[in-house]
Amino acid sequence: MARRLGLAVTLALALALVVDAHGQGVVWTAPSGWTLETPSSSMRRAQYRIAGPGGEAECVVFYFGPGQGGDAKANVARWAGQFRDAGGPPKTRELKVGDVTALMVEVTGTYVGGMGGAPSGPERPDHMLLGAIVPGGDANWFFRAVGPRATLEGQRAGFERMIRSIKRG
Numbered sequence: 001m002a003r004r005l006g007l008a009v010t011l012a013l014a015l016a017l018v019v020d021a022h023g024q025g026v027v028w029t030a031p032s033g034w035t036l037e038t039p040s041s042s043m044r045r046a047q048y049r050i051a052g053p054g055g056e057a058e059c060v061v062f063y064f065g066p067g068q069g070g071d072a073k074a075n076v077a078r079w080a081g082q083f084r085d086a087g088g089p090p091k092t093r094e095l096k097v098g099d100v101t102a103l104m105v106e107v108t109g110t111y112v113g114g115m116g117g118a119p120s121g122p123e124r125p126d127h128m129l130l131g132a133i134v135p136g137g138d139a140n141w142f143f144r145a146v147g148p149r150a151t152l153e154g155q156r157a158g159f160e161r162m163i164r165s166i167k168r169g
Contacts, residue, residue, distance in 0.1 A: 023122075026141060029165040031158030034059065050147060052154055057147020058162040059159070061155075069140050072103045079129055079144065083109040097134060097166050104163070105131035108149055128152040132163045
């Protein structure tokens with residue numbers, strides 16, 4: 001019985017359905033091994049803890065609603081501004097996801113967090129951000145994983161599989 005319950009919990013954690021302001025759902029499959037958590041703020045639609053060799057990382061999904069959250073270019077700049085010593089501009093590329101094109105983002109360096117680069121705590125060297133900005137029916141969805149580079153390097157393929165799995169449902 002306990003084993004069956006554990007399997008049910010694992011399956012429930014792997015699939016996320018989040019509903020936007022107009023009741024349109026967005027569905028994705030999180031990588032196995034990621035732990036679904038209760039979002040720590042109302043701005044977060046989903047939140048995952050990611051274990052790895054460099055320490056824990058976090059992946060958060062944001063949806064702000066129609067006309068909110070800014071465009072892709074502004075968000076890429078804001079995310080990059082949360083890093084020092086990035087060694088160049090953020091890496092971006094487009095990824096076709098169903099009938100939309102997601103913007104994939106990668107930044108490495110010293111993570112300082114905060115809004116617009118304002119420090120939110122101690123500097124965290126050798127960190128990484130894997131992000132995706134996905135157009136929704138009425139606004140963008142923002143997927144952002146941040147954590148130690150050694151952890152997220154090993155999660156890059158899983159993060160991309162999660163983005164490729166996105167469907168409107």
